[in-house]
Amino acid sequence: MPTVISVKNLIKTYAVGEVEVRALRGVNLDVERGEFLAVTGPSGSGKSTFMHIVGCLDRPTSGQYFLDGQDVSRMSRDQLASIRNKKIGFVFQGFNLLSRTSALDNVELPLLYAGSGMKGPERHKRAMEVLKAVGLEDRADHHPNQLSGGQQQRVAIARSLINNPSILLADEPTGNLDTRTSIEVMDIFQRLNRERGITVLLITHEHDIAEYGTRMVQFRDGQVVMDRPIQRRRLAQDELVTLPAAQAV
Amino acid sequence: MSLLMIFRIALKAMGRNKMRTALTMLGMIIGVAAVITMVALGTGAQSSIEAQIQSAGTNVIIVSAGNFMAGGVRQGQGAASTLLPEDAAAIAPLPGVQYVAAGLNTRGQLVAGNQNWNTQVQGTDVDLPLIQAWQIERGAFFTPQDVTTAAKVAVIGSVVRDQLFGPDANPVGQVMRIQKQPFNIVGVLAAKGQTSMGQDRDDVVMVPYTTVMKKIRGVTFINNVTVSAASSNEVKVVADRIATLLRVRHRLQPGDPDDFMVRTIEEMASVRKEATQTMTALLASIAGVSLLVGGIGIMNIMLVSVTERTREIGLRMAIGARGRDVLLQFLVEAVVLSLFGGAIGIALGFGLSRGITFWMEWPTTVSTNAVAVAFGFAAATGVFFGFYPARKAAALDPIDALRYE
Ligand SMILES: Nc1ncnc2c1ncn2[C@@H]1O[C@H](COP(=O)(O)OP(=O)(O)OP(=O)(O)O)[C@@H](O)[C@H]1O
Ligand SMILES: [Mg+2]
Numbered sequence: 001m002p003t004v005i006s007v008k009n010l011i012k013t014y015a016v017g018e019v020e021v022r023a024l025r026g027v028n029l030d031v032e033r034g035e036f037l038a039v040t041g042p043s044g045s046g047k048s049t050f051m052h053i054v055g056c057l058d059r060p061t062s063g064q065y066f067l068d069g070q071d072v073s074r075m076s077r078d079q080l081a082s083i084r085n086k087k088i089g090f091v092f093q094g095f096n097l098l099s100r101t102s103a104l105d106n107v108e109l110p111l112l113y114a115g116s117g118m119k120g121p122e123r124h125k126r127a128m129e130v131l132k133a134v135g136l137e138d139r140a141d142h143h144p145n146q147l148s149g150g151q152q153q154r155v156a157i158a159r160s161l162i163n164n165p166s167i168l169l170a171d172e173p174t175g176n177l178d179t180r181t182s183i184e185v186m187d188i189f190q191r192l193n194r195e196r197g198i199t200v201l202l203i204t205h206e207h208d209i210a211e212y213g214t215r216m217v218q219f220r221d222g223q224v225v226m227d228r229p230i231q232r233r234r235l236a237q238d239e240l241v242t243l244p245a246a247q248a249v
Numbered sequence: 250m251s252l253l254m255i256f257r258i259a260l261k262a263m264g265r266n267k268m269r270t271a272l273t274m275l276g277m278i279i280g281v282a283a284v285i286t287m288v289a290l291g292t293g294a295q296s297s298i299e300a301q302i303q304s305a306g307t308n309v310i311i312v313s314a315g316n317f318m319a320g321g322v323r324q325g326q327g328a329a330s331t332l333l334p335e336d337a338a339a340i341a342p343l344p345g346v347q348y349v350a351a352g353l354n355t356r357g358q359l360v361a362g363n364q365n366w367n368t369q370v371q372g373t374d375v376d377l378p379l380i381q382a383w384q385i386e387r388g389a390f391f392t393p394q395d396v397t398t399a400a401k402v403a404v405i406g407s408v409v410r411d412q413l414f415g416p417d418a419n420p421v422g423q424v425m426r427i428q429k430q431p432f433n434i435v436g437v438l439a440a441k442g443q444t445s446m447g448q449d450r451d452d453v454v455m456v457p458y459t460t461v462m463k464k465i466r467g468v469t470f471i472n473n474v475t476v477s478a479a480s481s482n483e484v485k486v487v488a489d490r491i492a493t494l495l496r497v498r499h500r501l502q503p504g505d506p507d508d509f510m511v512r513t514i515e516e517m518a519s520v521r522k523e524a525t526q527t528m529t530a531l532l533a534s535i536a537g538v539s540l541l542v543g544g545i546g547i548m549n550i551m552l553v554s555v556t557e558r559t560r561e562i563g564l565r566m567a568i569g570a571r572g573r574d575v576l577l578q579f580l581v582e583a584v585v586l587s588l589f590g591g592a593i594g595i596a597l598g599f600g601l602s603r604g605i606t607f608w609m610e611w612p613t614t615v616s617t618n619a620v621a622v623a624f625g626f627a628a629a630t631g632v633f634f635g636f637y638p639a640r641k642a643a644a645l646d647p648i649d650a651l652r653y654e
Contacts, residue, residue, distance in 0.1 A: 057567055057647045078571045085569020096564045096651070100265050112254055113569040159568065 003066075004167060004199050005031040005054055010063035012049050012222075023049040024060070025222035033166070036193045036200045038210035038230070041219030047203045048171055050219065054201065055088050055169045056080040068166075085113050089160025089198075091170040095152045097144040103155045104140040107131055110163050130158040134188055150181030157188055168192065171203045180243055186212045187236035212236060252581070255574075259582040262554075270586065273550045277590025277630070278597060280540030281623045285598025287536045288619040290605065291529025293612035295522060302518050308347075308481040309380060309514040310488050312340070312474040312495070316507050330470040331508040334458070336498060337374075337474045343494060345487040347479040348376035353461045353471045359454065360426040361413040368409060370427055370454045372461030373475075380477045388421035388436035391457055395435075399459040403427065404436040406451040428465055432456065484513050543590065544630035551583050551638035562642050563650025576643035583635020584628060591627025595620055 012024040023046045031037055039047050052058040053065060056072060057080075065072045067083065075083070084090075097106045107127040111118055118126070131137050134154040144152050153173060160168060170189070174182035190212060192198045202213060210216050211234045218226035263270045315329030337351035353372040358365065377383070378390050391402045403425060405413075414420045420434045441450040462468055478487040492511045499508055555562070562575055602613040 052648055055567075057651075078573075081566065081569050081571040084567060090567050092651075096560065096567075098561060098564070101261075109565070110568040113565070113571070113574060117251070163569075 001032040001034055003030050004033045004068060005029070005201075006066040007054070008064045008066075010050070010053065010060050010065065012046070012053065012058075013061050023222055024053075024063075026063070027222070027224055029217065029224060029227075031199060031201070033199055034193070034197045035215055036190070036213040037202065038213035038216045039201060039203045039219065040205055040207070040210050040216060041225075043205070045219040046222040047219050049222075051169055051171055051201060051203055054167075055090060056083050057090075081113075085110055086163055087166050089157075089163070089165035089168045091153070091156050091160050091168065091173045093172040093175040095144070095149075095156045095176075097152055097155060097159075099144055102141050102143060103131065103136060103147065103158075104128070106144070106155055107158045107162055109159060114163055126162060127158070130161045131155070133161065134158045148181075149176050150178075150184060153177060153181075153185055154188065157185070161192070165198065167199045167201065169201045172205070173202070174204065174206070174209055180240075182209065183236045183239055183243065186234075187240060190236050208234070252577075255577050255581045256585065258578055259585045262582055263586065269550060273546055273586055274590035274593065276543030276546035277540070277587050277627060278543075278594040280536065280543035281591045281594025281627055282597035282601060283536035283539050284533060284623050284626070285595055285615060285619055286601045286605070286613075287532035288529065288623075289598070289602035289613040289615045290611065291525060291532065292614040292616050292619065293602075293606070294525040294529070296614055297612040298518050298522055298525065302514055307515060308478040308484050310476040310478065310484060310491065311512055311514070311517065312336075312476060312491060313510050313512075314470065314472055314508070316510050329508065330468070331499065332471050332474065333469065334462070334471055336495060337471065339494060339498060340474060340476060340491055343487065343490050345478050345480070345483045345490065346476055348380045348475075348477045350374035350377040350380060350475045351458045351471045352377075352473045352475060353458045353466070353468070355428075355461055355465055357427045357454070357465070358429075359409065359413060360429075361420075361423065364413045366409060366412040368452050368454060370456060370461065370465070372458035372465075372471075373455055374458055376477075377455070377475060380475055383441070384439035386437045386439040387419060388434070390436055391455075396457040396459050399457060399463045401430060401432045401460060401464065402435045402456065403432040404438060404455045405434060406438050406453040407440040408449055408452040409454055410437050427454065427456070430464060484515075488513055540626060540630065544587070544634040547583055547586055547631065548634035548638060550586075551579060551635055552641070554582075555579060555638045555642040558642075559645065559650045559653040562645050563647050563653065566645070566647035567651060572643040575645075576639045579639035579642050580632065580635050583639065584631035587627045587631030587635075588624070591624050594627070595623060598623070 007027055007029050010024050010027040014021040014023060027050060039050070041047050049058070053060050056067070059073060067087070072080070072083070098109070104124065104127050107130060108123050111123045111126065128137060128140060131140055134157050136151060136154050136158065139147060139151060144155070147155065168189070174185055177185065186209065189200055189202065193200050200213070202209070204210055211230055211232070213230055214233065215227070215229050217224050312332070314332035334351055337349055340346060341349045350373050355370050355372070356367065357370040358367050374396055375390060375393050378385070385404070386407070388404075390404055391400065394400070395402050405420065405425070410416070410418070410420055413425060414423070420437060423434050424431050425434055426432070438451070438453070458471060462471070476487070476491065478484045488511045492507065495509050496507065501508065565575060599615050602615050605611050606613045
């Protein structure tokens with residue numbers, strides 16, 4: 001399997017007043033295509049900082065980052081924007097949907113910036129497809145405030161999928177969700193990972209959520225302190241069958 | 250992203266906060282409407298002056314007694330006693346002169362039956378209707394015979410007819426008293442309407458100037474002479490001939506100031522035109538200030554909007570919006586805001602101008618030029634005042650924007 005993400009001696013420091021905060025202190029990590037990487041670690045250990053750099057939202061202070069073999073640290077703002085648009089899908093803890101905008105329009109949003117000149121009806125069709133993939137085709141016209149937390153997160157996942165990214169980055173996507181909804185979201189991630197071969201990077205500080213991945217890395221004080229494959233992987237699909245459907249959507 | 254898309258996003262964003270959008274546009278609406286109305290007033294005044302020159306004839310020369318430009322005792326124009334009927338008679342045979350009418354005015358109380366009216370009584374000569382293109386609606390103008398004999402005959406304007414006899418009456422042949430003396434009404438003038446200065450040209454009584462001299466005022470001088478040149482290219486030359494003639498007739502030594510004034514209608518009008526131009530410029534710039542304030546209002550709201558929507562901007566950037574996409578989004582929003590405001594302002598300005606003409610009877614002309622300029626200015630205001638907030642939005646760091654609380 002080819003290496004999708006390769007970071008070498010990644011360092012990120014923030015200057016807050018006089019103090020220098022060293023959020024990342026030399027991270028080395030390679031991620032292969034098709035991996036489902038669970039990133040764990042205590043609060044403030046640098047997980048989000050790491051993910052922002054991997055997602056081309058932020059640049060490292062020093063060190064190298066190769067995405068599909070390309071040196072990202074040399075790219076311009078616009079090139080980074082284009083990579084975020086086409087290669088990467090983001091799912092945030094706080095959903096980050098546009099309020100007073102229908103689920104369908106929210107999902108379509110990345111298409112508008114894709115520069116493909118796709119026409120309205122075609123965009124709608126694409127958006128409906130991904131909404132169907134997350135099981136929300138009947139909620140397309142709902143605004144975020146008319147959706148449950150789990151549904152909102154699924155809209156956000158649909159949005160991250162619309163440009164067929166090769167990498168999905170999720171920063172505590174289940175942080176605001178209950179157990180069953182969390183498992184449902186994990187089911188979607190596992191299916192995307194399995195069926196479409198999308199590389200998933202999932203940040204979580206819940207150990208049992210991390211076990212849905214294929215590999216787990218742990219951060220502490222801006223460094224990777226543990227990196228191991230997951231032995232007994234949990235399968236959300238199977239768990240959903242046995243779980244009572246009482247809290248179902 | 251296509252411009253149409255951005256336009257739609259802008260409309261959506263504006264629709265989410267209708268009240269604020271409306272209030273922001275109000276500044277623009279008032280600004281543009283004010284500019285349109287003020288310019289319409291100015292243009293209206295201009296064109297009515299021009300129309301007046303056209304109707305008065307471009308070849309008309311007015312000679313008036315006294316010289317308010319000269320030093321010494323300043324007298325009102327036409328108030329001096331230096332101009333005599335003989336002067337008018339001497340002007341008539343000058344080469345290039347077509348018509349000549351001596352004039353002597355007085356205010357007078359008009360009485361017919363139990364009706365009263367106070368107005369300008371214009372003593373004049375038989376050539377005046379030819380010079381000023383007056384049409385006679387009923388009866389006829391008085392005759393040269395009436396002038397020689399200082400007959401007590403009068404031609405009245407339609408306003409005077411309405412006041413003394415009623416709009417449907419035929420006053421020709423009836424008697425009217427001017428300063429208690431009976432005058433036979435021989436004709437009614439066709440209505441001409443108002444001048445740009447609001448004077449009603451139909452509120453007039455015309456009698457032979459000799460009658461005003463001998464029967465009403467008891468003087469030997471006249472106020473003015475209205476002359477028309479045979480051709481409009483000759484106006485200047487004829488005016489000079491008249492001045493030379495009058496200096497000789499009044500025995501003025503070289504160096505003495507004129508005791509009369511010779512001016513062409515165009516000269517008189519150009520003074521007024523300049524005055525209205527200045528006035529228009531003044532009003533338009535005051536209105537322009539309100540447009541500026543409207544623009545600042547837009548900038549203010551756009552800045553608030555950028556701050557409020559920081560997370561949205563961060564999100565858009567996270568999913569692939571480039572700096573220029575964000576810039577364009579906010580810029581288009583500002584421009585759409587100001588263009589909508591501008592369009593409504595133009596409509597309002599148009600309505601206001603119509604209203605002013607209708608209720609206050611001032612002439613207004615909404616020129617396509619003024620509309621185009623106002624609209625362009627509105628767009629420019631949007632771009633100018635929208636640029637700074639838009640650039641601020643575009644320069645945001647995606648991570649900082651996403652984290653913004
Ligand atoms: N913009 C910033 N300015 C200054 N310091 C920052 C900034 N962003 C992050 N940090 C610091 O960097 C360190 C790592 O932060 P990061 O958000 O990556 O932690 P995390 O592992 O995601 O924590 P959590 O699990 O609580 O989300 C923290 O000490 C944090 O205070
Ligand atoms: Mg974090």
